[in-house]
Amino acid sequence: MEYVKGKPYFSDVEDKIKSYPYLDKNISCDCLVVGGGIDGAITAYYLAENNIDTILIDKYRLGFMNTSCATALLEYQLDDHANDLTKFFTKEELVDVYRIGLKALADIEDIIKKLGNYCNYQKCDALVFSLKSSEAKQLKREYISRKENGFDVAYFDKMNNPYPFALESAILSKGGGAHFNPYLFEKELIENIDKKIKIYENTEAVSIKKCKNKFIVTTQYGIEIMCNNIVCTTGYNTNNFSKDKLCDKYVSYTIVSKPLKEKLWKDGALLQDNSNPYHYLRLSYDNRLIIGGEDVLFKGKVIKDKVASKKYKMLREFAIELFPNLKDIDFEYEFCGIFATTSNNLSIIGEDSKVENLYYNLGYGANGIIYSIYGAQNLVRLIKKQKTSKSLPLFSMTRKLP
Numbered sequence: 001m002e003y004v005k006g007k008p009y010f011s012d013v014e015d016k017i018k019s020y021p022y023l024d025k026n027i028s029c030d031c032l033v034v035g036g037g038i039d040g041a042i043t044a045y046y047l048a049e050n051n052i053d054t055i056l057i058d059k060y061r062l063g064f065m066n067t068s069c070a071t072a073l074l075e076y077q078l079d080d081h082a083n084d085l086t087k088f089f090t091k092e093e094l095v096d097v098y099r100i101g102l103k104a105l106a107d108i109e110d111i112i113k114k115l116g117n118y119c120n121y122q123k124c125d126a127l128v129f130s131l132k133s134s135e136a137k138q139l140k141r142e143y144i145s146r147k148e149n150g151f152d153v154a155y156f157d158k159m160n161n162p163y164p165f166a167l168e169s170a171i172l173s174k175g176g177g178a179h180f181n182p183y184l185f186e187k188e189l190i191e192n193i194d195k196k197i198k199i200y201e202n203t204e205a206v207s208i209k210k211c212k213n214k215f216i217v218t219t220q221y222g223i224e225i226m227c228n229n230i231v232c233t234t235g236y237n238t239n240n241f242s243k244d245k246l247c248d249k250y251v252s253y254t255i256v257s258k259p260l261k262e263k264l265w266k267d268g269a270l271l272q273d274n275s276n277p278y279h280y281l282r283l284s285y286d287n288r289l290i291i292g293g294e295d296v297l298f299k300g301k302v303i304k305d306k307v308a309s310k311k312y313k314m315l316r317e318f319a320i321e322l323f324p325n326l327k328d329i330d331f332e333y334e335f336c337g338i339f340a341t342t343s344n345n346l347s348i349i350g351e352d353s354k355v356e357n358l359y360y361n362l363g364y365g366a367n368g369i370i371y372s373i374y375g376a377q378n379l380v381r382l383i384k385k386q387k388t389s390k391s392l393p394l395f396s397m398t399r400k401l402p
């Protein structure tokens, strides 16, 4: 199955993640993390910090799959608005979900402060906006609901619009966002823990058996890893672990401009429009415009080049609609990857419904990275048999989804 296409901007850096050997002899550990993208790196980081004897394996190289093309808008607000999520959450649950996002944002900042900012991290506000007057009521309702629940938000319409494009309505979440280079963040985590845990690349888990209380995971070369716990962080590739359908898969497209002379919008907030399919925009540390979206359902096994070219063109046209002076600017990168969604917008985190001590931290949805932080913290507690967050069942693979 093909998961990434084009030239991802984020992994096109000189200083790549160090390479690690493949596994060539049988080995054992307390916890095996399968999948070395950003979700696996975050999980392994928290396991290592908690002195859990851990091995991390990846079937290819670390960070080169969907991590390399995740646009990394880090924010607490979800893709859907509060009113559209009432069939999944009570009001209190939704507020808790927003708070989980804000806490994860603060935790990412703490990690950056501790390890040093080598991943182009920048804190910012987050704006959701609409270009259609017909959506103003919907956004106003969302604004009021967030305001009433104590979130720091502002509302804009065309009368007080501080942005240089013609929005009809918008909600600004103050301090509700951040962005970084996800590949470099993974590099920072991995190179910080690689003395505490064992890491193997080119090592694929092809079968998993449970024998009494131990798992035996066999690699493509017939080597065995014996462990007490497994965390699956394989992204969209979960067939070896569960036969359940855990997400809907889309292809999400991204283009990245050359560095621009001037900031396109002053506050550098993360931008997301309210249309369907949606668009999201952010600036990079070196003032490039990164614009993504135009998602289409992924059918079959291959990302189609013809559709991708059309989508890159549509993204460019949308960018020019917002910022007409971009018409002569080159877009240096075009790429796309598989993006998974779930109907309640949340990732899959927790223990397998049938197999004890088999866990998932699958960063599905637009807040995948944020929830992967929350997931890793809770998986450490599950493995240590400690009390977990009361909201964790909302993320479970067995949650009831209509």
Ligand SMILES: Cc1cc2nc3c(=O)[nH]c(=O)nc-3n(C[C@H](O)[C@H](O)[C@H](O)COP(=O)(O)OP(=O)(O)OC[C@H]3O[C@@H](n4cnc5c(N)ncnc54)[C@H](O)[C@@H]3O)c2cc1C
Pocket (backbone or CB within 6 Å): 034, 035, 036, 037, 038, 039, 040, 057, 058, 059, 060, 061, 062, 063, 064, 065, 066, 067, 068, 069, 070, 071, 072, 073, 074, 075, 203, 204, 205, 206, 233, 234, 235, 236, 237, 240, 252, 253, 254, 336, 337, 338, 339, 362, 363, 364, 365, 366, 367, 368, 369, 370, 372
């Ligand atoms: C286009 C796009 C935009 C996104 N934008 C955002 C965003 O703005 N904000 C946000 O928070 N999140 C975003 N996400 C989601 C977020 O990035 C995900 O959390 C992340 O991409 C998935 O990371 P991952 O580590 O699970 O996946 P991957 O990077 O794909 O890592 C999975 C790894 O598992 C390995 N693997 C698979 N099977 C096996 C096996 N059997 N044995 C060993 N290794 C195996 C693969 O080789 C791979 O390296 C976006 C994702 C995409 C694709």
